[in-house]
Amino acid sequence: MLPTLLHAHLPWQRGAEFLPRILALGLAPEIAFKGPELDELSAARLNAMASQLAGLGRRPTVHAPFFDLSPGAMEPLVRRVSLQRLTQALEAAGLLGAQLMVVHPGYDRWRYPNLAETWAAQAAETLAQLLPLAERLDCRLALENIYEETPDTLVNLVTTLASPWFGHCFDIGHWRLFGKVPQDAWLAAIAPRLLHLHLHDNHGSGDDHLAVGEGSIDFSPLLALLPTLPHPPSITLEAHDPDELQRSLANLTTLGKGACP
DSSP: OSSOEEEEEEEEHHHHOOOOOHHHTTEEEEEEEEEEEEEEGOHHHHHHHHHHHHHHTTEEEEEOTTTTOOTTTTSSHHHHHHHHHHHHHHHHHHTTTEEEEEEOOOOOTTTTTTOHHHHHHHHHHHTTTTTHHHHHHHHHEEESSSSOSSSHHHHHHHHHHHEEEEEEEEEEEHHHOOOSSOOOHHHHHHHHGGEEEEEBBBOOOOOOBBBSSSSOOOOOHHHGGGGGGSOOOEEEOSSSSSSHHHHHHHHHHHHHHOOOO
16 A cells, blocks of 8 residues: 655756646655755745645655765765765755655775775764754654665664664665665565655666656565555655656556555
8 A cells, every 4th residue: 555645756956847747746745955056055945845845735855965975984074074965955854844854875885895884883973963953853864775785784774873763765776776685575674664765667777767667677575565564654756757757656556556455
């Protein structure tokens, strides 16, 4: 069973163009910021969007910047900049009334050979500094799988922080590209702290962000899991084109009905 309110990817700079179409579909936005945008944010524009969404009873989600950031980096200056950008994004999420902010881990085993434990310890130290602000703003943080081949590093980090304000975002497209663990096993590992989903499709050769059902991903393990969770995750459709978003919504609704007993 799918939640009653779904979200849709919305780049901050294209808000005026795409937000009306997202709202017309009955969705809420997942507002994606790039780092430099956070240095020039208009409080008036943030407040106007927040008021518009609150008036419709739709709490957005936010996607934090990720280019060049790594909260567990070996370089202390990179960790410092990562924390600065994530703090800026979380403060913007608070002004928007967001319920959740997605964070990229910035980890892959090729960049950090034999350093998974060190990276995770440093990432935990960085991200722990965000948790008091997340609680004050009522905005949870969700760690998204990117290049990970197994969920182990992510699970270890979430377990180490052990906070109700921090959990997993499962991106099924990234799992299809990089995961070497079956989908049902991956989901079983993260299910206790699964907060959010990113749904899009591909054919296993590129991060195409196709509409759900228009690639080769099998969504049935995920759809079978959702009704068993005591607290179903929020969901963002990550189609990057409004027409594909509309098809993604229609296809997901069909798949969701098919998964119901």
